[in-house]
Amino acid sequence: MSAMWIAVLATAAGCYALKLTGLIVPERLLASPRxxxxxxxxxxxxxxxxxxxxxxxxxxxxxxxxxxLAGLAAAVVALLLRAPFLVVIVVAAATAALLRLAGVG
Amino acid sequence: MATPHERGRPGDPVRDDSPVVRPEREGTRAVHPGREDARAVRPVRDGILLGLAVGVSGLAFGAAAVSAGLSVWQASALSLLAYTGASQFALAGAIASGGSLLAGATGAILLGSRNALYSLRLADVLRVRGLARLLAAQGVTDESTALALAQPDPAAARAGFGATFAALYLTWNAATLAGAIGAGRVGSPAALGLDVVGPAAFLALIWPRLASGGTERAVAAGGAVIALTLTPVLPPGAPVILASVAALTAVLGGRPDVARDTATEAAQ
Structure with missing residues (x-):
């Protein structure tokens, strides 16, 4: 097995182990309020x-x-207007896309 | 920052040590009264949309991995098995820069540690048991965590987590393969504004938490400042992990039951 494959598989194993860690932490540990x-x-x-x-x-x-930044600002405006999640991200992406189409950024 | 009516409400979420996602958050989202079914549909719909939109950036990873010297299969194996964008980009970046593979893999794994912090919280919300944890663990990402924690109850949280996991996993892996074999050259996701989807979605998903208390707002502001301040001096990914210090500071800032009040005062 090449060194590159070992690096790939070791990274995958390490990342997976970290994700699993929090899920298998004993419940009595989580009972600590802090x-x-x-x-x-x-x-x-x-x-x-x-x-x-x-x-x-x-x-x-x-x-x-x-x-x-304009896309994110548009998201904030949508959030302040209590828009649903879907609308918030469509508005953000569309704002950035239109500005780029117009040559901004 | 907190307006008076937002403080000291009865059943204030932060005083409640209930392990489930707190129900009063639904009032801060656009929940339609009288549409109970919408509570089951919305997290699934939102999760699928988020997964599809964010997953497209797998194109960029596939392209970056191959140009760094990984094979198409190695790029795909990382997306299938590591399934952690930040760590994957870090490994590809380390290989591209000619660094040692050991150092590259170590850095990539360390970057995955924020998922351990997420799963610590998700354990309480998803309540998965036994072998199901082995599957759920692979699904822990920024996206699935943010979507699950924004839901009003555990059932919605599980539905949102599962939908995000499924949509993002499939899209991320398909996009990785497409990017690795060269499809990324035909167009840039940024032209469609897809680079804004991630931050806009995360902001939308923590928005109800920001409305729920001064401690949350102080922790979010602290996390943002820490991450931006450290960005020029640390490798990519590390500043975001260190943003967790903001949460640590808030917790150690006082007894758990009064920490919120002290932090709320400090934030004003």
Whole structure:
């Protein structure tokens, strides 16, 4: 087996093991109020970090992509108007796509 | 940030240690009164849409993997087995830059650790038991987690998780194969605005949490600031994992039962 295949399969195994870890954690551990509160809040922190990075970075560089930011701004407006999930992401993607079609960003 | 009417409501979600997804969140989504069936349909429909739209970026991964020197089969094996976008791009990037395979694989696996944090939360929401956990584990991604946690009750959360997993898994793998054999050259997903789908969807899915309390807003703002600040100095993916420090800080900032109040005051 080539070294490349070993790297591929090791990465796959490691990623899978990590996903499984949280699901097989003993329930009495999750009974700790602090751990439970951490588990509740951590997706909010991670997803907010992800939104920020996907909105304002490309690789390791902070970038201002006008079309992408306008798409996200349109999503925020849709959310403030209490639009359903489907509408929010269609509005965001359409805004970015139309701006790019018009030569922005 | 919090407006007065958002604070101290009866049955305030954060004071409630109930392990299930909290029901009052449905009031913050566009739920139509009197349409009980919509509660079962919506998470499935939303999950399928999210999976299809985000999965297209598998094109970019397939293309990046092959140009980095992986074979079509190796690119596909990563999408089928690792099924973690951030880790997959990290391994392809490390190989492309000529780094050691050991270092590349180690970095990619470390990047997968945010899925362990997600599954820690999902264990409580999905309530999967026995061998079903082996299947559910593979489905843990940013997308399925965000969609599941945005649902008003455990049944909807499971439906949303399953729909997102199925749609995203199929699309991501089909797109990886297509990208690896060169289909990515015919068009750019960015031209269709698909690069905005991920962040817009994650924002929409954590939106009800942001409305639910000052601690949530402070944690989200902290996570965003940490991730952006560290982006120029750390390898891609690492800043997002370190955003979890915002949640850790909020929890350690006080006793669990009062942590929310102190963080709420601090956020104003």
């Amino acid at each position: 751990l439970r509160r951490f588990a509740e809040l951590v997706p909010v922190a991670l997803l907010a970090g992800l939104v920020a990075v996907q909105a304002g970075a490309k690789g390791s560089a902070l970038v201002l992509d006008p079309a992408r």
